Amino acid sequence: MSTIFAPASFLKSAIAATxxxxxxxxxxxxxADFRLGVRADALTIDPIASSDNSSIWxxxxxxxxxxxxxxxxxxxxxxxxxxxxxxxxxxxxxFKLRPEAKFSDGQPVTAADVAFSLQRAAGEKSEWAxxxxxxxxxxxVDDHTIVMKLDKPFTPILNNLALFSASILPAKLVQxxxxxxxxHPIGSGPFVLKSWTRGxxxxxxxxxxxxxxxxxxxxxxxxxxxxxxNSRVLKLKAGELDAIxxxxxxxxxxxxxxxxxxxHAAPVFRVDxxxxxxxxxxxxxxxxxxxxNYALDKEAIVKGIxxxxxxxxxxxxxxxxxxxxxxxxxxxxxxxxxxxxxxGGVPDGFKTSMLVAAGDVTARQVASAIQASLRKVGVEVAxxxxxxxxxxxxxxxxxxxxxxxxxxxxxxxPDQLVxxxxxxxxxxxxxxxxxxxxxxxxxxxxxRQTPDGPERAKQFQExxxxxxxxxxxxxxxxxxxxxxxxxxxxGFEVVPTANYVLKDVVVK
Amino acid sequence: xxxxxxxxxxxxxxxxxxxxxxIVAFLLLRVMPGDPATLMLGSRGTPEDxxxxxxxxxxxxxxxxxxxxxxxxxxxxSFGRSIAYKxxxxxxxxxxxxxxxxxxGLSTVIAVLMTIxxxxxxxxxxxxxxxxxxxFFFVTAMAMPPFWLGVLLVLPLAIAVPIFPVSGYxxxxxxxxxxxxxxxxxxxxxxxxxxxxxxxxSIIAVLGADYVDTARAKGLPERSVLRRHVFRNSLTSTxxxxxxxxxxxxxxxxxxxxxxxxxxxxxxxxxxxxARDYPMVQGLTVTFAVLVVVINxxxxxxxxxxxxxxxxx
Numbered sequence: 178m179s180t181i182f183a184p185a186s187f188l189k190s191a192i193a194a195t196x197x198x199x200x201x202x203x204x205x206x207x208x209a210d211f212r213l214g215v216r217a218d219a220l221t222i223d224p225i226a227s228s229d230n231s232s233i234w235x236x237x238x239x240x241x242x243x244x245x246x247x248x249x250x251x252x253x254x255x256x257x258x259x260x261x262x263x264x265x266x267x268x269x270x271x272f273k274l275r276p277e278a279k280f281s282d283g284q285p286v287t288a289a290d291v292a293f294s295l296q297r298a299a300g301e302k303s304e305w306a307x308x309x310x311x312x313x314x315x316x317x318v319d320d321h322t323i324v325m326k327l328d329k330p331f332t333p334i335l336n337n338l339a340l341f342s343a344s345i346l347p348a349k350l351v352q353x354x355x356x357x358x359x360x361h362p363i364g365s366g367p368f369v370l371k372s373w374t375r376g377x378x379x380x381x382x383x384x385x386x387x388x389x390x391x392x393x394x395x396x397x398x399x400x401x402x403x404x405x406x407n408s409r410v411l412k413l414k415a416g417e418l419d420a421i422x423x424x425x426x427x428x429x430x431x432x433x434x435x436x437x438x439x440x441h442a443a444p445v446f447r448v449d450x451x452x453x454x455x456x457x458x459x460x461x462x463x464x465x466x467x468x469x470n471y472a473l474d475k476e477a478i479v480k481g482i483x484x485x486x487x488x489x490x491x492x493x494x495x496x497x498x499x500x501x502x503x504x505x506x507x508x509x510x511x512x513x514x515x516x517x518x519x520x521g522g523v524p525d526g527f528k529t530s531m532l533v534a535a536g537d538v539t540a541r542q543v544a545s546a547i548q549a550s551l552r553k554v555g556v557e558v559a560x561x562x563x564x565x566x567x568x569x570x571x572x573x574x575x576x577x578x579x580x581x582x583x584x585x586x587x588x589x590x591p592d593q594l595v596x597x598x599x600x601x602x603x604x605x606x607x608x609x610x611x612x613x614x615x616x617x618x619x620x621x622x623x624x625r626q627t628p629d630g631p632e633r634a635k636q637f638q639e640x641x642x643x644x645x646x647x648x649x650x651x652x653x654x655x656x657x658x659x660x661x662x663x664x665x666x667x668g669f670e671v672v673p674t675a676n677y678v679l680k681d682v683v684v685k
Numbered sequence: 686x687x688x689x690x691x692x693x694x695x696x697x698x699x700x701x702x703x704x705x706x707x708i709v710a711f712l713l714l715r716v717m718p719g720d721p722a723t724l725m726l727g728s729r730g731t732p733e734d735x736x737x738x739x740x741x742x743x744x745x746x747x748x749x750x751x752x753x754x755x756x757x758x759x760x761x762x763s764f765g766r767s768i769a770y771k772x773x774x775x776x777x778x779x780x781x782x783x784x785x786x787x788x789x790g791l792s793t794v795i796a797v798l799m800t801i802x803x804x805x806x807x808x809x810x811x812x813x814x815x816x817x818x819x820x821f822f823f824v825t826a827m828a829m830p831p832f833w834l835g836v837l838l839v840l841p842l843a844i845a846v847p848i849f850p851v852s853g854y855x856x857x858x859x860x861x862x863x864x865x866x867x868x869x870x871x872x873x874x875x876x877x878x879x880x881x882x883x884x885x886x887s888i889i890a891v892l893g894a895d896y897v898d899t900a901r902a903k904g905l906p907e908r909s910v911l912r913r914h915v916f917r918n919s920l921t922s923t924x925x926x927x928x929x930x931x932x933x934x935x936x937x938x939x940x941x942x943x944x945x946x947x948x949x950x951x952x953x954x955x956x957x958x959x960a961r962d963y964p965m966v967q968g969l970t971v972t973f974a975v976l977v978v979v980i981n982x983x984x985x986x987x988x989x990x991x992x993x994x995x996x997x998x
Contacts, residue, residue: 217956218948221771228725229769302741304726307734375770375780376948377854401853403946407836408852415844415851566959569727570719587729604731 210395210684211666213677214409214421218376218402223359224344225303233341233587234676235400238381240344240364241388243272243291244335246589250446250673251498253335253589257286257345257365257388267330267628274321279386280347281369288323291315293348295325295338305342309334330626332633336590367393367680378402381679393680394668413438413661419684420662420669422677426484426539429659437664442486442657443671446586448495448594449487451531451547451579451651452572455612459523460578466648468517470507472554473547479654482542487654492644493584493598493608494591495655497673499637504645506652514554526555531579532571535562543653544581572609579651584608587674591637595621599644612649692982699978703971707759710970711752714963720744721768721961742768744963755967764968769960774968778950782972784854784865785949788942789935791865792872793927799877800923804884805911811889823878834871835944842867852946868945872938876930883926887919894918920991928984932977 219232224240227233243258255261258272278286292315299309311331316324327334337343345365351358362370365388368381378401383393401418403409406425412418414435424432424440433440453460453469460466475489488496491504518524533544541562548558558579563571572580586594597605600621601613617640624636645652660677662669668681722738723730730738739745743754758765764774807816826834843851855864891897892915900910939951950969957965988995 220769223771226771228727228729304734304738305729307729307731374948375777376953377946401946402948403852404952405832405852405944405946408839408944408946411836411839411844412851412853415847417851417853564717564719564959566724566961567718570723573723574718593729604729604734 211398211420211669211679211682212418213398213400213669213679214403214412214418215378215400216402216404216406216409216423218378219373221359222362222370222373223356224342224346225298225300225305227341228304230675235370235379236341236344237366237676238368238398238679239362239366239370240341240346241278241286241366242339242341242343242345243274244339246339246672246674248670248672248678250589253339256339257291261335263335263628267332267626268327270325270327270335271318272323272325274323275388276321278365278388280363280365281384281386282347282363283386284347285320286345286347286365287320288317289320290345290348291323292317293351294346295343297346297351298342303342305340308337308340308342330628332625332627332629333588333590333592335629336588336592339589340587368398371397376402387680389680394683395679398679398682410661413663416663419666420660420682422658422660422671424659424661426482426486426659429486429661430484432661438661439664439666440659440661441671442659443675444488444496444655444673445658445671445675446495446497446589446594446655446673447583447675448490448493448598448655449543449581449583449653450490450493450598451581451653452577452608452610453612453649453651454572454575454578454580455610455649456575457578459521459527462521463647464517465521465523466651467507468514468521468554469551469556469651470648471510471514471517472556473507473550473651473653474509475506475652475654476509477550478543478546482539482546483654483656486659487656489654490652492641492652493650494594494637494641494644495586497586497591498589499591499634501638501641501645503638504641507648511553518554518556526557528557528559529578530559530561531581532561532563532568532577533581534565534568536565540581547581547651573605575609575611577609580609582608585675589674592625595624595637595640598650599640607649610649612647614643614647617643688986691985695978695982695985699975702978703974706970706974707755707967708752710967711755711963712748714958714961714966715748717961719961721963724961725768755964758964759971764971765964767957767962767965769957769962769965774965777965778953778968778972781948781950781953784947785935785938785942785951787861788865788869788872788938788947788949789931791862791869792876792934793931795869795873796876796880796927799873800880800884801916803877804881804888804923805916807881808885808888808892809911819881823874823881826874827878831871831875831940832944834874835868835941838867838871852944854947864945865947868941868947872934872941876927876934879930880923880927884919884923887922888915891915891919917991921988921995924984924987924991928980932980935976935980936973 217231219235220229221227221232222236224236227236241257243256244253245256247254257274257278259275261270261272263270274286274288280286295309299306311327311334312325313328314326318324347363350363367384367387369384371380371382373379378399381398383396403412409421410428410432413421429440432438453466455461479487489506491506531544534540544560548560551558571577584594584598596603598608599617601607620636620640624633627633658671658675660671665685668683670678672678722735726734767774767777770777803819807819810816839851843849849867850864853864855861897914900914938949939955942949942952954969
């Protein structure tokens with residue numbers, strides 16, 4: 178697009194000169210050092226009442242947690258807690274808080290604040306209570322030491338403490354102010370929420386009391402909500418923004434040609450897949466499900482539609498901790514697919530339907546590609562577009578045959594996605610496929626009580642292998658999250674949990 | 686006095702209309718698959734979590750009870766609490782109301798400013814080059830989807846030559862005007878396409894009337910014939926076209942709001958429907974209904990000013 182208007186650039190300086198006076202008055206001074214364009218606005222800044230990404234990502238700028246994921250998402254590192262120990266039976270966690278950690282109002286972060294915040298997160302009003310309920314008692318030893326006890330070992334708990342919903346709040350202020358606290362929230366994270374205009378964005382300023390030395394490097398950030406993908410790209414090009422998230426793939430290549438802009442692709446913990454309703458024929462048959470996996474050309478979809486911004490997956494778990502390296506994605510093998518269809522009793526293929534989210538352009542393109550691929554083995558798929566918010570409820574009610582969807586992880590531990598996509602009965606009955614493996618259920622129960630280490634790794638790897646083999650889904654790919662910044666910005670990053678990190682941003 | 690009485694009686698007539706609208710909006714939302722608790726908890730919720738949240742939101746009560754408590758909230762001058770924002774709906778809604786009103790108001794002003802001279806000129810110089818050019822230009826503009834037109838204008842006017850901002854809503858009122866100019870112009874193109882045609886044909890009809898011949902015969906200069914006798918008498922039908930179209934624009938700004946990142950009511954409505962934020966959608970529906978009635982009220986008042994024969998009773 179830039180080439181079309183390139184000839185106009187000679188006009189640019191001339192007209193700009195004449196307009197200089199007017200634009201100088203009209204453009205209000207932006208105090209922020211760094212302007213970030215995002216797709217959607219946050220809804221709330223109460224960590225126990227958030228389930229949308231925009232709210233979660235904002236909260237991670239303002240609040241801090243005991244522990245946090247490393248930037249590559251491979252392990253946990255100290256945050257407010259400078260160290261911790263776990264008793265050999267896995268039922269007692271002792272955290273030592275940083276003495277230098279302070280809230281943005283200058284008050285120290287104490288063990289009492291931690292106990293209050295986590296009890297609140299496990300309380301009645303919390304949408305995340307299940308994540309913290311395994312902790313049955315909190316013992317404040319001194320201002321900087323807290324002991325948490327569990328009735329039985331629950332290994333994922335440490336990862337849950339790194340969730341935004343486990344943010345540490347100042348107990349006194351929240352108790353005094355109630356819900357009003359969140360109008361002017363105070364946290365111990367790298368930034369302070371200075372102002373928030375609903376639907377438009379937020380102004381953040383540096384928390385002068387942040388515990389990490391010399392961070393953040395910038396004094397102020399403005400987060401601007403620009404819902405339209407093209408507008409966000411255009412604003413970055415025009416220099417009205419310094420960085421943007423959610424760059425559409427079809428724009429990423431174009432944006433790379435801009436000499437002032439860096440485009441990045443971050444691998445995130447997300448898997449795209451096709452749910453197969455295993456209560457319906459012929460999806461109750463394992464061979465048929467495998468056949469569909471062999472029939473699909475994932476590489477072609479990744480190259481053609483996602484422009485290389487994805488990697489084919491082996492199961493419903495993306496590449497994260499404890500990943501099973503031995504598994505390979507199902508290759509395209511039409512002969513094998515036909516053989517398996519015959520074995521499953523449908524040698525000539527069959528007719529079926531697939532739900533696709535109406536508002537997702539990429540999903541609609543991928544669905545057409547799946548349709549074309551499966552036609553080659555005689556499987557006729559009728560695409561059924563469905564309003565995005567109805568899709569989950571529809572698959573949950575069991576009223577579907579195939580559904581193109583995805584799953585994401587909030588934590589860096591595979592426990593969450595295993596529980597969601599592979600275990601039945603559990604909260605989603607293997608992501609609404611109703612597929613059931615007693616072996617996976619057993620391994621899931623074991624994994625949650627096994628301390629982190631090689632044994633837990635084996636359990637997860639076996640779960641992945643079973644899911645891969647029995648194929649309750651057509652496994653597709655794990656996509657990258659594309660983001661971009663102007664060249665004078667460094668340190669802006671989207672991490673595997675899909676949130677952005679602002680504390681390391683430097684603007685030259 | 687007459688005017689005040691008229692306004693009050695019209696607003697009272699609104700009550701049964703609103704009741705009907707609330708019932709339809711209320712029931713339609715509940716018929717849609719998907720519920721707020723499931724959407725909020727998504728992959729994280731066990732059936733027990735979802736049931737607990739549903740009951741916490743009061744959505745497990747019988748429908749008639751939920752409807753009555755919604756009416757009770759309105760009677761107390763509140764729309765209740767938003768499920769998605771977890772806050773009072775009133776202030777959230779009002780914050781979004783101003784951008785929409787500013788956008789619609791500005792676009793209407795621009796449309797009127799384009800309509801009057803162009804309609805007069807093309808009516809008088811019928812079938813001339815300008816007439817054809819205007820017709821071609823506005824039909825083309827109307828046929829283009831607004832999001833496409835938006836991007837098409839942003840490229841030259843905000844990127845190549847940065848006169849206007851690419852998107853956003855701005856800080857003080859001058860900055861806001863600067864931000865709203867381009868989107869308002871795009872909406873105005875659609876409005877003007879209709880009003881120019883409507884006003885042009887009324888003017889042509891009025892030009893053939895006997896009293897126009899009389900005015901000319903008594904020696905009035907053409908300029909004041911047009912202004913005093915023709916223009917004023919051709920306005921009524923255009924006012925109703927403008928009123929109907931503006932009512933439509935109020936609910937239809939969502940595309941432009943999204944393209945230009947203006948935090949208005951339209952985008953809030955779409956987001957709230959997606960989140961199944963029942964109280965918010967109900968509050969918005971009532972707000973839209975009130976706005977449409979107010980616009981029609983303003984149109985009626987404008988009739989009576991333009992044409993003294995129209996009385997407000």
